[in-house]
Amino acid sequence: MFKYVIKRLLIAIPMLLGIALLTFILMRLTPGNYFDALKLDPQISKETIAHYEKLYQLDKPMFVQFMYWVKNLLHFELGHSFHYNIPVSKIIGGRLFNTFVLSFASFFLTWCVAIPLGILAAVHRNKMIDQIIQFLSYICLSLPSFFLAMILLFWTSQSGALPLGGMYSPNFEDLNFLEKVVDILKHLAIPTIALSIGSIAALQRIMRGNMLEVLGQKYILTARSKGLSEKKVVYHHALKNAINPLITLLGYEFSSLLSGAALIEIICSWPGLGSLMLTAVRSKDIYLVMASMLMGGFLFILGNLLADIALAKVDPRIRYD
Amino acid sequence: MNALLSIKDLTVVVHEDGRERRLVDGVSFDIPNNSISAFVGGSGSGKTTTGLSILKLLPLGLTVSKGQILFDGDNLLNISESKMRARRGKDISMIFQEPLNAFNPVFTIGYQIEEVLRMHTKLSKNARKARILDLLKMVELSDPSRVMNNYPHQLSGGMRQRAMIAQAIAASPKLIIADEPTSNLDVTLQAKIMDLFRKLKNELNLSILLITHDLALVSHLSDYVAVMTNGQVVESGTTKQITTTPQNEYTKQLMKAL
Amino acid sequence: MIKQKKYLNEFDIALRGFRKNRVAMLCVYTLLFLYFTAIFADFLSPYSYKNEDRNYSYSPATPVHFVDEGKLTWPYINGLELTYNEYHARIYQTDRSVKHSLKFLVKGDEYKLLGFIPTDVHFFGIEGEGRLYLLGADSRGRDLFSRLLYGGRVSLSIGLIGVLISFSIGLIIGGAAGFYGGKIDNLLMRLCEMVMMVPGFYLLLALRAAVPDDFNSVQVYFSIIVILSFIGWAGLARIIRGMCLSLRERDYVLAARTLGVSDFTIIVKHILPHTLSYSIFAIMLSIPGYILGEAALSLLALGIQDPFASWGNMLSDAMSIVRIKFAPWILWPAFFIFLTVICFNVIGNALRDALDPMLKSEGQN
Numbered sequence: 001m002f003k004y005v006i007k008r009l010l011i012a013i014p015m016l017l018g019i020a021l022l023t024f025i026l027m028r029l030t031p032g033n034y035f036d037a038l039k040l041d042p043q044i045s046k047e048t049i050a051h052y053e054k055l056y057q058l059d060k061p062m063f064v065q066f067m068y069w070v071k072n073l074l075h076f077e078l079g080h081s082f083h084y085n086i087p088v089s090k091i092i093g094g095r096l097f098n099t100f101v102l103s104f105a106s107f108f109l110t111w112c113v114a115i116p117l118g119i120l121a122a123v124h125r126n127k128m129i130d131q132i133i134q135f136l137s138y139i140c141l142s143l144p145s146f147f148l149a150m151i152l153l154f155w156t157s158q159s160g161a162l163p164l165g166g167m168y169s170p171n172f173e174d175l176n177f178l179e180k181v182v183d184i185l186k187h188l189a190i191p192t193i194a195l196s197i198g199s200i201a202a203l204q205r206i207m208r209g210n211m212l213e214v215l216g217q218k219y220i221l222t223a224r225s226k227g228l229s230e231k232k233v234v235y236h237h238a239l240k241n242a243i244n245p246l247i248t249l250l251g252y253e254f255s256s257l258l259s260g261a262a263l264i265e266i267i268c269s270w271p272g273l274g275s276l277m278l279t280a281v282r283s284k285d286i287y288l289v290m291a292s293m294l295m296g297g298f299l300f301i302l303g304n305l306l307a308d309i310a311l312a313k314v315d316p317r318i319r320y321d
Numbered sequence: 322m323n324a325l326l327s328i329k330d331l332t333v334v335v336h337e338d339g340r341e342r343r344l345v346d347g348v349s350f351d352i353p354n355n356s357i358s359a360f361v362g363g364s365g366s367g368k369t370t371t372g373l374s375i376l377k378l379l380p381l382g383l384t385v386s387k388g389q390i391l392f393d394g395d396n397l398l399n400i401s402e403s404k405m406r407a408r409r410g411k412d413i414s415m416i417f418q419e420p421l422n423a424f425n426p427v428f429t430i431g432y433q434i435e436e437v438l439r440m441h442t443k444l445s446k447n448a449r450k451a452r453i454l455d456l457l458k459m460v461e462l463s464d465p466s467r468v469m470n471n472y473p474h475q476l477s478g479g480m481r482q483r484a485m486i487a488q489a490i491a492a493s494p495k496l497i498i499a500d501e502p503t504s505n506l507d508v509t510l511q512a513k514i515m516d517l518f519r520k521l522k523n524e525l526n527l528s529i530l531l532i533t534h535d536l537a538l539v540s541h542l543s544d545y546v547a548v549m550t551n552g553q554v555v556e557s558g559t560t561k562q563i564t565t566t567p568q569n570e571y572t573k574q575l576m577k578a579l
Numbered sequence: 580m581i582k583q584k585k586y587l588n589e590f591d592i593a594l595r596g597f598r599k600n601r602v603a604m605l606c607v608y609t610l611l612f613l614y615f616t617a618i619f620a621d622f623l624s625p626y627s628y629k630n631e632d633r634n635y636s637y638s639p640a641t642p643v644h645f646v647d648e649g650k651l652t653w654p655y656i657n658g659l660e661l662t663y664n665e666y667h668a669r670i671y672q673t674d675r676s677v678k679h680s681l682k683f684l685v686k687g688d689e690y691k692l693l694g695f696i697p698t699d700v701h702f703f704g705i706e707g708e709g710r711l712y713l714l715g716a717d718s719r720g721r722d723l724f725s726r727l728l729y730g731g732r733v734s735l736s737i738g739l740i741g742v743l744i745s746f747s748i749g750l751i752i753g754g755a756a757g758f759y760g761g762k763i764d765n766l767l768m769r770l771c772e773m774v775m776m777v778p779g780f781y782l783l784l785a786l787r788a789a790v791p792d793d794f795n796s797v798q799v800y801f802s803i804i805v806i807l808s809f810i811g812w813a814g815l816a817r818i819i820r821g822m823c824l825s826l827r828e829r830d831y832v833l834a835a836r837t838l839g840v841s842d843f844t845i846i847v848k849h850i851l852p853h854t855l856s857y858s859i860f861a862i863m864l865s866i867p868g869y870i871l872g873e874a875a876l877s878l879l880a881l882g883i884q885d886p887f888a889s890w891g892n893m894l895s896d897a898m899s900i901v902r903i904k905f906a907p908w909i910l911w912p913a914f915f916i917f918l919t920v921i922c923f924n925v926i927g928n929a930l931r932d933a934l935d936p937m938l939k940s941e942g943q944n
Contacts, residue, residue, distance in 0.1 A: 218417055227410035
């Protein structure tokens with residue numbers, strides 16, 4: 001198992017470098033750089049700009065710049081952000097954490113709601129409650145998450161129940177620990193719900209499908225013939241088999257979570273990686289963009305790897321040797 | 322009547338396209354004590370459905386419209402579900418074809434057999450473990466402690482079938498229903514399983530109901546036979562009677578194939 | 580030849596099963612209607628998309644009346660006037676004394692029907708002073724209803740064209756990978772994974788940043804399509820590759836190879852037609868992604884720019900909560916995005932269910 005993990009991580013490295021190179025080329029494709037806007041400002045002398053360009057190697061050919069960047073990467077230095085004027089690593093860490101908090105909250109909510117719903121729908125197949133759940137699922141699947149975010153923000157502006165965006169209240173520092181947690185949870189509510197509705201609907205359908213397939217298997221009949229209660233049959237024998245395939249989905253869910261979170265972050269002013277990416281792209285802050293893309297790719301690989309390991313632990317038929 | 326289980330005029334229907342179709346049509350049969358009986362017929366003859374009806378494990382959409390199944394003072398078709406659950410696995414148990422799918426792939430063999438013991442006996446944890454080892458030995462599995470900790474996919478087909486039998490006899494039932502128990506096995510294994518059935522019937526004083534299309538199995542193993550086609554029993558009697566002097570046309574055709 | 584006919588029949592059976600699904604057929608008609616209104620947007624809308632009147636900024640809808648003093652009349656609207664109430668807030672007052680009749684085949688803004696017939700006839704509208712706002716107006720007094728129709732052109736077409744490009748790329752790459760297998764398959768799939776690895780939205784933003792700033796709207800439109808296609812091809816390629824891998828083991832493919840038919844011909848004539856019918860549901864289910872992608876970009880002012888309309892950029896107004904409160908009609912584009920997406924989802928799922936027995940039996944080979 002350990003060797004397998006190492007192998008996976010090693011394969012990931014050239015892939016990540018590929019992403020970084022791709023990003024780099026993209027950023028350099030467009031003529032001009034961050035300093036173009038500054039060049040138009042008559043108050044800043046040409047020498048100052050030339051000095052900064054030299055400092056950040058922007059005057060060297062593309063390939064050399066990239067090599068410098070890779071070299072710095074090995075020292076865990078991700079370059080310098082022009083827009084924020086601090087090293088990238090300083091700003092990306094915090095934002096990454098915030099995005100992670102949002103993604104994890106969404107993931108948690110999705111699984112807590114979708115799995116029981118899927119089981120319920122499967123057990124009461126084609127009855128009224130199943131049809132209602134399927135109908136609602138279709139709607140929630142098709143609802144654009146940003147639309148839902150807007151509506152929720154609108155509703156909360158009328159009712160005042162939840163904060164209107166951001167991650168902290170203005171008086172955050174003055175709160176005690178428990179109040180701080182509650183405050184963040186309140187700010188988390190709208191973006192999490194907007195982000196999760198679609199995934200809940202999708203996961204519920206998959207869970208229902210898996211459960212139906214499992215419930216049709218011979219070993220369920222065997223379990224019943226042993227005299228086990230229906231509860232045990234469904235929630236123990238069936239569930240364990242139905243959930244396993246979902247674990248492989250975990251990895252892909254991670255990537256799509258990061259992606260969907262970005263737009264919601266922007267709408268709800270949640271200070272995460274997505275909104276950082278937007279600012280960076282808008283101001284052509286090259287290294288920030290590259291670092292964000294790299295983070296995205298890395299989180300995806302990590303998510304997939306964790307999902308594969310989790311699956312191996314849970315399903316006795318799978319062995320990585 | 323000293324029959325262990327008595328099926329009287331059983332009719333099972335399914336509703337299709339607005340019409341009612343009879344899968345089992347007025348079937349009557351008595352399973353005597355300490356015997357091996359068999360339902361023989363082609364696919365669609367209703368033999369499996371009859372077997373499932375005994376345990377009230379019919380799939381969705383199938384209902385019993387008529388009949389009685391008398392066992393141990395009860396009409397099984399009338400008793401409550403919880404009473405039936407108490408009997409399943411304890412008084413009557415079932416073995417299935419395709420043992421790879423018949424065992425839950427994510428639990429060990431030992432765990433699945435233990436479930437029966439936990440449900441129907443009052444044995445302590447250690448006593449249960451000991452009993453599982455005994456059961457596995459009884460079905461002639463070598464290295465029972467390894468099998469106990471194995472997952473179904475780690476065993477061969479023949480071993481799985483034996484483990485399935487062990488699970489079926491765990492709570493000392495009076496009747497075992499075996500649905501196509503040897504159809505997935507090769508000929509040598511079939512013979513061994515047949516011997517095992519006979520041994521268990523004698524040692525444990527139970528009855529076995531075979532559901533099969535395999536005439537060779539029937540003629541070598543069972544004491545009594547019911548020949549089924551189109552949901553009806555066309556002829557029944559002792560195996561000797563049926564195989565040597567068949568009365569019914571269909572039975573005669575079947576016997577020609579032997 | 581005989582094999583091909585048999586395959587067509589199975590597809591027809593699946594299609595028949597699809598037609599029985601009433602909800603799915605309803606969605607098909609809805610989409611056809613939406614696309615029809617998009618093509619004839621300039622004829623069906625009373626105003627051009629850039630026809631603005633700042634006196635009527637965020638004007639509410641002008642309700643069409645069919646009854647005048649208890650009697651049934653030709654539809655008309657009342658005039659609308661911008662005044663201030665006692666709190667100095669802007670409100671619009673209906674002026675019942677002014678009546679504008681709704682006219683059909685009315686002269687209005689000039690445009691080119693179907694892109695080349697110059698005309699100025701609109702399906703309906705009003706003549707003279709006054710503004711007809713069926714759904715309300717946006718910040719510059721532009722008719723929301725008209726802009727919705729024009730916006731549909733962008734949002735709906737991007738979905739179709741984008742998926743066509745992605746599918747073509749996916750077909751080539753997936754087909755090559757699935758058919759040749761081995762090293763080529765490995766390499767191409769690594770490439771796919773790399774593209775799929777980066778969260779889509781991040782890639783979207785990065786690619787958008789690579790588009791030069793001085794592109795005009797048409798070029799931006801096509802760049803967006805290219806960008807969206809670039810993100811979408813990988814998923815389709817993997818599906819097609821999977822199908823090709825199983826299809827190339829089929830008997831008739833083997834027969835063709837022994838007969839010495841070239842690889843290219845085999846791929847094009849024998850394998851790809853099969854993948855087409857199976858992939859059609861995957862195509863339907865991925866179109867919403869393109870529509871939502873464009874909407875997201877335009878929402879962030881990175882997509883279609885003013886004055887052109889797309890459902891996405893019409894919603895960028897709605898990012899401000901205050902505006903939603905006072906002019907909730909600006910959310911209409913979101914509803915149409917939702918409607919379109921739900922239709923594609925229903926159709927895609929219905930197609931998959933209809934093709935399922937076929938898929939299952941093919942997969943067993």
